[in-house]
Amino acid sequence: MxxxxxxxxxxxxxxxxxxxxxxxxxxxxxxxxxxxxxxxxxxxxxxxxxxxxxxxxxxxxxxxxxxxxxxxxxxxxxxxxxxxxxxxxxxxxxxxxxxxxxxxxxxxxxxxxxxxxxxxxxxxxxxxxxxxxxxxxxxxxxxxxxxxxxxxxxxxxxxxxxxxxxxxxxxxxxxxxxxxxLVLYHRRAGGQSQHSQLVALNPTSNRVQQALDYARRNLRKDLRSEDLANAACLSPRQFSRVFRTETGTSPAKAIENLRLESARLLVEQGRHSLDNIATETGFGDRDRMRRAFLRAFGQSPQSLRSAVEPLEESLPV
Structure with missing residues (x-):
């Protein structure tokens, strides 16, 4: 013991x-x-x-x-x-x-x-x-x-x-x-960011939260605003208006941010190829993911992984 x-x-x-x-x-x-x-x-x-x-x-x-x-x-x-x-x-x-x-x-x-x-x-x-x-x-x-x-x-x-x-x-x-x-909604790995996109979006209604939860679970799919609207049980037009009012951003931008958050964690963990990460997080291909990383983080996925790997050498296996 x-x-x-x-x-x-x-x-x-x-x-x-x-x-x-x-x-x-x-x-x-x-x-x-x-x-x-x-x-x-x-x-x-x-x-x-x-x-x-x-x-x-x-x-x-x-x-x-x-x-x-x-x-x-x-x-x-x-x-x-x-x-x-x-x-x-x-x-x-x-x-x-x-x-x-x-x-x-x-x-x-x-x-x-x-x-x-x-x-x-x-x-x-x-x-x-x-x-x-x-x-x-x-x-x-x-x-x-x-x-x-x-x-x-x-x-x-x-x-x-x-x-x-x-x-x-x-x-x-x-x-x-x-x-x-302990009724934990999501157990977080150590490498995850302190700043969660789901928290940052801060929706006030259960319907928008349902849509975001659906998006997070289905990042691999070709998500459209219509898919999120269906998850929220709202019409696409009504959903788009409610979503922007509650989160301050568009559904498309929110989906990209969720993909970036998930992809960054996988890149830093170093267990999967960049091609596989691009597929699993819904970017579709490595080049599209690279462009999104450059816009959001100012560096490519490969550069981010290279910067993290030397720091991880002292961690227990």
């Missing part, structure tokens, strides 16, 4: 606790205790969260943990010296160390991110990059694994990170079962 510990401090972001649910439900789904879960603080006892409710914690000790996670705090003060010292002490003994959201600052202050690639909530990325120039900060990722160090973007991305840990430990089938138990 693997021992997992979440390190918290006063005013810790309460949503960090949700990340532990991946381990809790892994135990339930497997029908056996795979993970032994602990919550730690410097002195133990009750620790107040960002919502004032307190959580009971165990004090720091010489216990050996397989996985150490660090929660972020809502305030912008430096990490307490005792927490920094503890992280430096336990890191050599732990199999992996992870930061949830702005917990990355604690790892940075402990020197555990020096020379590594890391992510953090996009609002704090510039600050992390400025204060710790020895870290390669990539704010456009859900989570990043560099050697034994895992870092996540903000809020719900912490749960994506711990689900990734469950998958690494016990396989995709268990991780998928846990995601279903």
């Amino acid at each position: 693997q021992k997992v510990a979440l390190v918290i401090r006063e005013d810790f972001q309460v949503m960090s606790l949700a990340a532990l649910s991946a381990f809790e439900f892994a135990n339930r789904s497997a029908g056996e205790p795979l993970y032994d879960i602990h919550v730690l603080s410097e002195h133990g006892g009750p620790v107040a969260s960002s919502l004032f409710a307190s959580v009971h914690t165990e004090p720091f000790s010489n216990a050996v943990y397989d996985t150490i996670l660090v929660a972020g705090a809502m305030d912008r003060s430096s990490t307490p010296a005792g927490v920094v010292a503890f992280l430096r002490e336990v890191e050599p003994r732990a199999r992996r160390v992870g930061a949830l959201c702005v917990g990355a600052f604690a790892l940075a202050e402990a020197g555990l991110l020096s020379g590594r690639r890391a992510t953090v909530h996009w609002r704090r990325a510039a600050e992390l990059r400025r204060d710790f120039p020895q870290i390669t900060v990539d704010e456009d990722r859900i989570f990043i694994v560099d050697g034994k160090i895992w870092t996540s973007a903000g809020m719900t991305a912490a749960l994506d990170l711990t689900l990734g840990m469950v998958e690494k430990d016990h396989g995709a089938a268990l991780a998928r079962s846990v995601a279903q138990s």
Whole structure:
């Protein structure tokens, strides 16, 4: 059984606790205790969260943990010296160390991110990059694994990170079962952008959301506005008007953005040929996808893949 510990401090972001649910439900789904879960603080006892409710914690000790996670705090003060010292002490003994959201600052202050690639909530990325120039900060990722160090973007991305840990430990089938138990609409891989096109479009009605969901599931098809209108149970004319009112863009542009988001993730993962990606995401051919990438990202798919591959060499296989 693997021992997992979440390190918290006063005013810790309460949503960090949700990340532990991946381990809790892994135990339930497997029908056996795979993970032994602990919550730690410097002195133990009750620790107040960002919502004032307190959580009971165990004090720091010489216990050996397989996985150490660090929660972020809502305030912008430096990490307490005792927490920094503890992280430096336990890191050599732990199999992996992870930061949830702005917990990355604690790892940075402990020197555990020096020379590594890391992510953090996009609002704090510039600050992390400025204060710790020895870290390669990539704010456009859900989570990043560099050697034994895992870092996540903000809020719900912490749960994506711990689900990734469950998958690494016990396989995709268990991780998928846990995601279903947690009623996650879509389990995100670490390479996915923090900025989702579905969130950016922000439709206000269920009908437009249904149309977008249909488009995302059927990107390989030659999608037309009429197809989305049918999915929304509206006439093409009415759908076009409602869609633009709710999202601020046309159905055709929205479909292209969804294709670009999906294609970019596949390009960066490096598991498929560019021709196959162009087909699977509905661009039809590699040249059309290349032109779309140049318009949107200022670089070709091949250039994007080449830029990512050297960074991925240190990730676990």
